[in-house]
Amino acid sequence: MPNELNKPEYNIPPGMEGTVAITTLDRIYNWGRRYSVWPMFFGLACCAIEMIATAGARFDMARFGMEIMRPSPRQCDLMIVSGTVTKKMLPQVVRLYNQMPEPKYVLSMGACASGGGPFKRGYNVVAGIDKYIPVDVYVPGCPPTPQALLFGLMKIQEKIDNQSIKHVSWYQDQQDEGIPVPVLGPDLIDLRDFPKLMEKEQDKEVQA
Amino acid sequence: MNDQTTVMNKNYQKILERFPHDVQVDEREGYSGLLIEANQLLSIMETLRDEYEYDFLTSVTGVDYLPDEKMEVVYHLFKSTGGSILEVKVQVPRSNPVVPSLVGLYPGASFQEREAWDLLGIRFEGHPNLTRILMWEGFAGHPLRKDWIETFFEGDVKPYEDRWPEGKVSKVETTNPYGKNITYPDGFNPETWIPDSEDLLFQGSTVVKVEQEETGIETEQLVVNLGPQHPSTHGVFRMVATLEGETVLDLEPVMGYLHRNHEKIGERNTFSMNMPYTDRLDYFCSMSNNFGYALTVEKLLGEKYQPPERAQYIRVIMAELTRILNHFMAIGFFLNDLGAYFTPALYAIKERELILDIFEAVAGSRMMCNYYRFGGVVRDLPGGIEEQIRKLVYDRLPRQTDEMDRYLVENEIVIGRSQDVGILTPEQAIAFSAVGPVLRASGVPYDIRRADPYSIYDRFDFDVAVRYHGDVYDRFLIRFDEIRQSIRILQQAIDDLPEGEILANKPAYKFRIPKGESYGRVEGPKGELGYYVVSDGTDNPWRYHVRAPSFINLTGLREMCLGEKVADLVAILGSIDIVLGEVDR
Ligand code: SF4
Numbered sequence: 099m100p101n102e103l104n105k106p107e108y109n110i111p112p113g114m115e116g117t118v119a120i121t122t123l124d125r126i127y128n129w130g131r132r133y134s135v136w137p138m139f140f141g142l143a144c145c146a147i148e149m150i151a152t153a154g155a156r157f158d159m160a161r162f163g164m165e166i167m168r169p170s171p172r173q174c175d176l177m178i179v180s181g182t183v184t185k186k187m188l189p190q191v192v193r194l195y196n197q198m199p200e201p202k203y204v205l206s207m208g209a210c211a212s213g214g215g216p217f218k219r220g221y222n223v224v225a226g227i228d229k230y231i232p233v234d235v236y237v238p239g240c241p242p243t244p245q246a247l248l249f250g251l252m253k254i255q256e257k258i259d260n261q262s263i264k265h266v267s268w269y270q271d272q273q274d275e276g277i278p279v280p281v282l283g284p285d286l287i288d289l290r291d292f293p294k295l296m297e298k299e300q301d302k303e304v305q306a
Numbered sequence: 307m308n309d310q311t312t313v314m315n316k317n318y319q320k321i322l323e324r325f326p327h328d329v330q331v332d333e334r335e336g337y338s339g340l341l342i343e344a345n346q347l348l349s350i351m352e353t354l355r356d357e358y359e360y361d362f363l364t365s366v367t368g369v370d371y372l373p374d375e376k377m378e379v380v381y382h383l384f385k386s387t388g389g390s391i392l393e394v395k396v397q398v399p400r401s402n403p404v405v406p407s408l409v410g411l412y413p414g415a416s417f418q419e420r421e422a423w424d425l426l427g428i429r430f431e432g433h434p435n436l437t438r439i440l441m442w443e444g445f446a447g448h449p450l451r452k453d454w455i456e457t458f459f460e461g462d463v464k465p466y467e468d469r470w471p472e473g474k475v476s477k478v479e480t481t482n483p484y485g486k487n488i489t490y491p492d493g494f495n496p497e498t499w500i501p502d503s504e505d506l507l508f509q510g511s512t513v514v515k516v517e518q519e520e521t522g523i524e525t526e527q528l529v530v531n532l533g534p535q536h537p538s539t540h541g542v543f544r545m546v547a548t549l550e551g552e553t554v555l556d557l558e559p560v561m562g563y564l565h566r567n568h569e570k571i572g573e574r575n576t577f578s579m580n581m582p583y584t585d586r587l588d589y590f591c592s593m594s595n596n597f598g599y600a601l602t603v604e605k606l607l608g609e610k611y612q613p614p615e616r617a618q619y620i621r622v623i624m625a626e627l628t629r630i631l632n633h634f635m636a637i638g639f640f641l642n643d644l645g646a647y648f649t650p651a652l653y654a655i656k657e658r659e660l661i662l663d664i665f666e667a668v669a670g671s672r673m674m675c676n677y678y679r680f681g682g683v684v685r686d687l688p689g690g691i692e693e694q695i696r697k698l699v700y701d702r703l704p705r706q707t708d709e710m711d712r713y714l715v716e717n718e719i720v721i722g723r724s725q726d727v728g729i730l731t732p733e734q735a736i737a738f739s740a741v742g743p744v745l746r747a748s749g750v751p752y753d754i755r756r757a758d759p760y761s762i763y764d765r766f767d768f769d770v771a772v773r774y775h776g777d778v779y780d781r782f783l784i785r786f787d788e789i790r791q792s793i794r795i796l797q798q799a800i801d802d803l804p805e806g807e808i809l810a811n812k813p814a815y816k817f818r819i820p821k822g823e824s825y826g827r828v829e830g831p832k833g834e835l836g837y838y839v840v841s842d843g844t845d846n847p848w849r850y851h852v853r854a855p856s857f858i859n860l861t862g863l864r865e866m867c868l869g870e871k872v873a874d875l876v877a878i879l880g881s882i883d884i885v886l887g888e889v890d891r
Pocket residue numbers: 143144145180181182207208209210211215216239240241242586
C-alpha cells in the first residue's frame with residue numbers, strides 16, 4: 099500500500115520500500131476514505147436486490163472496502179438510491195440525506211432513480227432523485243447489473259481521489275443547511291418552488 | 307371450457323332460484339358472473355359463504371365504467387376446498403358510489419376495500435377504517451378514475467404522439483413544475499398543513515400513560531414507528547406499533563411508499579406493453595408474474611392462442627425455478643431478520659445466482675425477464691441450457707436444500723425464536739384471505755396448481771405442502787417443503803420436455819383483444835397472484851388490476867402480532883415474505 103501512496107519525486111531508501119511513504123495530506127486523506135466507504139443499507143425497489151447481489155459472494159463489494167452497510171444514515175457516507183423514488187417516500191429520502199454527515203456522496207442506481215425509468219409518468223413517482231438531492235454518479239440500467247454498480251462505485255472512488263482538503267465543502271466556514279424536506283399536500287410540494295406555485299395559483303384566479 | 311361453464315351455470319341456477327329479484331347473470335358480451343343489488347349484497351354473500359361454502363374472498367376491486375356512469379365492484383370468491391372462481395359484481399351510480407363493506411363477513415376484504423376507496427373513490431359503508439392506503443391522506447382525487455388525469459398528462463393511451471415534434475426536447479415538468487391538473491385549497495400553506503387523520507402516524511414515538519384497572523399502577527404505552535427506512539422491513543414498509551413494555555398492543559401497517567401506479571400506467575399501455583411491467587411487481591419472481599398475465603390475456607384471446615406443448619413445459623420450468631429462487635431468498639432474509647446477519651442470506655444468494663444465470667441465458671436479463679408472450683414464450687432455450695437445468699435440479703439444488711436444512715432447521719435459536727410465535731389459525735387464515743405458504747402453513751392445503759389447475763400442472767406428480775401449527779416456524783419449514791416439491795416438478799418437466807414450436811402465433815406487437823373480462827391466477831411463490839383485465843375491444847385494457855398476494859397477506863399481520871414481543875414483529879413479517887413492489891404496486 100505505501101507504494102500507492104508515495105509521491106514519485108521522493109526516493110525511499112532501499113530496504114524501507116513498502117513500509118515507509120512520503121506523501122501529501124490530500125493523498126493519504128483520500129486514500130483512507132476511498133477504501134472505507136460505508137454505503138447506507140437502504141433499498142427502495144427492485145434495484146436494491148441487485149445491490150444486495152453485489153454485496154453477495156459472487157460480486158463481492160468488500161473487495162473495494164465497502165462491505166459495511168449500515169441502516170442508520172448517521173454512520174454512512176454513501177447513499178445508493180436504489181430504486182423508484184415515490185412522492186410518498188421522498189420526504190423520508192431527503193430527510194435521510196440531510197441526516198448523513200459530511201463527506202457524503204450519492205449514487206443514483208438505475209433508470210428510476212436517475213430519471214423516473216419505466217414509471218416516469220406515474221402520479222406518485224418522482225422523475226429523478228436529482229430534482230431534490232445532488233447526485234455524484236449515475237448508473238444506468240433497469241436494474242443495472244452488479245458489474246455496472248461496481249463500476250459506479252469505482253467512479254465514486256475516483257471522485258474521492260480528486261478532492262482536495264483545501265476546497266471540499268465540509269471544511270468551509272459556510273455550513274450547508276440541508277435540503278428543505280418536501281411536503282405532501284394535494285400533490286408533492288418542493289418548498290424551494292413554493293413562490294412559483296403560489297404565483298400559478300394566483301394566475302388561475304385572475305383568469306377565472 | 308364448456309364443462310366449466312355448465313358447472314358454473316348449475317351453481318348460478320341455485321343462487322338465482324334463491325334470490326330471484328336481486329341476482330342476475332351478467333350477460334354483457336364477454337362477461338360472466340352474477341350481478342347483485344347493492345342493498346342485498348351482505349345477505350347474499352353471507353348465504354354464499356355459509357351455505358355454498360364460498361368461504362374465501364380472494365379479490366375485491368372496482369372498475370370505473372365512465373361511459374355508463376357506473377362504478378362496479380368486482381368480488382372473486384372460491385371454496386377453500388378447491389374448485390374454480392365465482393365472480394360477483396355490484397353496480398352503483400358513479401355520482402355516489404356506496405357499497406356495503408364486507409369486512410364483517412370476510413375480514414380479508416379490509417385492505418382491498420381501502421385500496422378501492424383510495425384509487426377509485428368507492429365508499430364502503432361500515433368499513434371500520436376507510437382511509438387511504440397507498441396514497442397519503444390529503445392527496446387530491448382518486449387516480450384510477452377514468453377522468454382523473456396526472457399532473458404531467460400526455461395522452462389517454464399509448465403509444466403517445468412523438469415527444470419531440472420539432473426535434474427539440476421539451477419537458478413540462480421543468481417549465482411548469484406543478485402541472486395544471488391540481489388545485490390547492492384557498493389559503494393553503496404547506497408549512498402548517500397536516501391532514502388530520504395522519505396526525506398520530508406523523509408524531510413518531512409518543513408516550514401515553516394508562517392506569518391499570520385492577521392494580522391502579524400507572525404504566526406507559528409507547529407508540530413505536532418501524533420504517534419506512536428500517537433494515538427489517540424488506541424495503542419501504544412501515545409498522546406503527548403500540549407497545550406496553552415489550553408487548554405489542556396494537557399494530558398498524560402503513561404502505562404505499564413504493565406505489566408506482568402500476569395499474570394507471572397499465573391502463574394507458576397496450577396489452578403487450580404490460581408484460582415488462584409485470585416483471586417489476588414482485589421483482590424476485592418476474593417469470594411467474596409473466597405467467598399469470600399471459601394466462602389472463604390468453605383467456606380473452608381464446609383457443610387459437612393456447613401455447614404449444616414445448617412452450618407450456620418451458621413456462622412451467624421457469625415458474626418453478628422462480629419458486630425455488632424466491633424461497634431460498636425468503637429463508638435467507640428470514641434468518642437475517644432473526645439476527646443471523648447476512649450469512650444465511652449469502653448462501654441463498656449463491657443459489658439465486660445460479661438460477662439467474664439460466665434466466666439471463668434464456669431471457670437476456672437477470673431479473674426483469676419479460677420472457678412470456680401471449681401464446682408462448684419469446685424465444686427458445688439456447689443450446690446447453692437444458693443440460694445446465696438438469697444438473698441444477700438433479701444435483702445441485704437438492705444438495706443445497708439439504709445443506710440449508712441441516713444448518714438451520716434444527717438450530718436451537720431458530721426454534722426458540724419462531725416456534726409458537728405469530729400463530730395464524732386455519733379459520734383466521736381463510737378469513738383474512740391469506741394465500742400461498744402462509745395459508746398452507748396454517749393447515750389449509752390449498753394450492754392453485756392442484757385446486758384449480760392451469761397450464762399443464764395436472765400432468766405432474768407432486769404433493770401440496772402443508773404444515774399445521776400456523777406459527778412462524780411452520781411458515782419457515784414449509785418453504786423447504788415447497789422447494790423440494792418444485793424440484794420434483796422440475797425433474798419431471800425437464801425429462802419430458804418435447805421439441806417443437808414455442809409460440810402459437812406470429813410474434814406481434816399489438817393484439818386486438820376481444821371485448822370482455824378475464825380473471826387469471828397462478829400459484830406464485832408468494833401465493834395466489836391474480837390479474838383482472840377488462841377489455842373494451844381496443845388495443846389497451848380498460849381495467850387492469852393485480853391481486854397481489856403479499857399485499858393481501860399483510861391483512862392478517864396485526865392479528866398475528868397482537869400480544870407478541872416487539873422483537874417478534876420482525877420475525878413475523880419476515881415469515882410472511884413480502885416484496886414491496888407487489889404490496890404497493
Ligand atoms: S430502474 Fe428498473 S429495476 Fe431499478 S427500481 Fe426502477 S424499475 Fe426497478
